[in-house]
Amino acid sequence: MSEIQTPEFSPELEVEERVRKVELLISNLLRTGVIFSLGLIVLGTVVSFAQHPEYLTERFSVGSASAPRTAILHSLSDVAAGLKAFNGEAIVTLGILLLIATPVVRVGVSIFAFIYQRDRLYTFITATVFCLLLLSFVLGKVE
Amino acid sequence: MTLLLFDLSVLSISVLAGILGSLLGLGGGIIIIPVLTLLFNIDIRYAIGASIVSVIATSSGAAAAYVRERMTNLRVAMVLELATSAGALTGAYLAGLLTVRWLYVIFGIVMGYSALMMFRKRHQSAEDEAIPAPWADYLKLHSSYYDEASGREIIYRVARTRVGLGLMYIAGVVSGLLGIGSGALKVPAMDLAMRLPIKVSTATSNFMIGVTAAASAGVYFARGDIDPFVAAPVATGVLLGAVLGSRLLGRMQSATIRMVFVIVLLWVSGQMLLKGIRG
Numbered sequence: 001m002s003e004i005q006t007p008e009f010s011p012e013l014e015v016e017e018r019v020r021k022v023e024l025l026i027s028n029l030l031r032t033g034v035i036f037s038l039g040l041i042v043l044g045t046v047v048s049f050a051q052h053p054e055y056l057t058e059r060f061s062v063g064s065a066s067a068p069r070t071a072i073l074h075s076l077s078d079v080a081a082g083l084k085a086f087n088g089e090a091i092v093t094l095g096i097l098l099l100i101a102t103p104v105v106r107v108g109v110s111i112f113a114f115i116y117q118r119d120r121l122y123t124f125i126t127a128t129v130f131c132l133l134l135l136s137f138v139l140g141k142v143e
Numbered sequence: 144m145t146l147l148l149f150d151l152s153v154l155s156i157s158v159l160a161g162i163l164g165s166l167l168g169l170g171g172g173i174i175i176i177p178v179l180t181l182l183f184n185i186d187i188r189y190a191i192g193a194s195i196v197s198v199i200a201t202s203s204g205a206a207a208a209y210v211r212e213r214m215t216n217l218r219v220a221m222v223l224e225l226a227t228s229a230g231a232l233t234g235a236y237l238a239g240l241l242t243v244r245w246l247y248v249i250f251g252i253v254m255g256y257s258a259l260m261m262f263r264k265r266h267q268s269a270e271d272e273a274i275p276a277p278w279a280d281y282l283k284l285h286s287s288y289y290d291e292a293s294g295r296e297i298i299y300r301v302a303r304t305r306v307g308l309g310l311m312y313i314a315g316v317v318s319g320l321l322g323i324g325s326g327a328l329k330v331p332a333m334d335l336a337m338r339l340p341i342k343v344s345t346a347t348s349n350f351m352i353g354v355t356a357a358a359s360a361g362v363y364f365a366r367g368d369i370d371p372f373v374a375a376p377v378a379t380g381v382l383l384g385a386v387l388g389s390r391l392l393g394r395m396q397s398a399t400i401r402m403v404f405v406i407v408l409l410w411v412s413g414q415m416l417l418k419g420i421r422g
Binding site for chain 1: 144145146147149150179183185186189190196199200202203204206207208210211213217218221222224225228229231232235282353354356357358359360361364365366367369370371372373374375376378379382386
C-alpha cells in the first residue's frame with residue numbers, strides 16, 4: 001500500500017489512504033475491546049475460583065432456575081460495589097459490559113471516521129444508526 | 144458437576160460455536176442455546192442472555208480481522224444497519240402484539256426457501272453480469288477484496304440496494320421479536336438480492352450482528368438475565384473461536400462456505416418450523 005509512491009499530488013490516492021486509515025482504526029478498536037474484555041473475564045473467573053476453592057471440588061448448579069441468584073449483578077452500581085470488594089463475578093461482569101459496549105463505541109467512532117473522510121452522506125447515515133441504537137437502549141430500559 | 148468442569152466443557156463447545164459463527168456470519172446462538180439448555184440444564188433465560196453475549200463476541204472477535212482484510216464491506220454494513228436497527232426497534236414494539244408462533248412457521252419457510260435458492264446459485268459467479276444499480280452507485284457500495292483461496296483480487300458490484308434494505312428491515316423486526324435468526328436472514332439477503340460474494344456476505348453479516356445484539360443486550364443485563372457463571376465460559380470460548388475462524392475464512396473455498404451455510408440454514412429452518420408447529 002504505502003510502497004506505491006506517486007510524485008504528484010493525487011486527490012484520489014489521498015481518499016484511498018484516508019479510507020484505509022479508517023479501516024485500520026475500526027479494526028484496532030475492535031481488537032482492543034476484545035482483548036480487554038477477554039482479559040477481564042478470564043481474570044474475574046480466576047479470582048472467583050481463588051476466592052471460592054470449593055468451586056473446584058463441590059457440585060455446583062449453574063444457572064438453574066432454582067439456584068440462588070446472588071451472583072447476578074444487574075446494575076452498574078452493583079458492579080461498582082463488587083469491584084471495590086475485588087469480587088470475581090463483578091470483574092467478569094465488567095468484562096461482559098465492555099464486550100457489549102464495543103460495537104456501540106464502534107458505531108460512535110465511525111461517525112467521526114466519516115467526518116474525517118469528508119463523507120457527508122455516510123456521516124449522516126452512521127449518526128442516524130447511532131441514534132437508533134441509543135433509542136433502543138433507552139426504550140429497553142423503560143420496559 | 145463442579146464449576147471447573149462446567150467451565151471447561153462449555154468453553155470447548157463455545158470455541159466451535161465461535162468458529163462456525165464467524166465463518167458463516169451467524170451469532171452462534173443456534174449452538175449455544177440448545178447446548179446450554181439440553182446438555183447443562185441451564186434455565187432458558189440465562190441461556191438466551193449468554194447467547195446474546197456470544198453474538199457480540201462472535202462479531203467483535205472476527206470483525207477486527209475481516210475489516211483489516213477488507214472482507215467486510217463497511218459501507219454496505221453501515222447502510223444496512225439503518226434498516227436492521229429500525230427493524231429491531233419495530234420488533235421490540237410489536238413483541239406483545241403479535242402471535243409469535245406463526246412467525247416461527249413463516250420464517251422457517253422463508254429460511255428453507257433461501258437455503259434452496261442459495262444452493263441453486265452455487266455454480267454462478269457474482270461477476271457474471273452487471274445489472275444497473277443506481278442506488279449502489281450513489282452510495283458507492285461497489286468494492287473488492289483479496290481472496291486468499293484463489294489468490295486474486297475479486298472485484299464485485301452491489302445490486303438491488305432497496306430490496307436489500309427492505310429485507311434487512313424484516314430481519315431486524317424478526318430478531319427484535321424472536322431474539323434469534325438475524326444472521327440467518329442477513330446472509331441470504333446479501334447473497335441473493337444484493338449479489339455480494341459469499342465471503343463478503345458472511346463477513347459483513349458478522350460485522351452487523353454485533354450492533355443489533357448490543358442494542359438489546361442492555362435490556363438483558365438490566366433484567367438480570369446475564370449470569371456471569373454462564374456467560375464467562377461462553378464469551379471466552381466464542382471469542383477464541385471467532386479469532387480462529389476469522390483466520391480461516393480467507394483461505395476457504397467460497398463453494399465450501401456456501402454449502403456449509405446452506406446446511407446450517409436448513410437446520411435452523413427446521414428448528415423454527417418445529418417450534419412454530421409444537422407451539
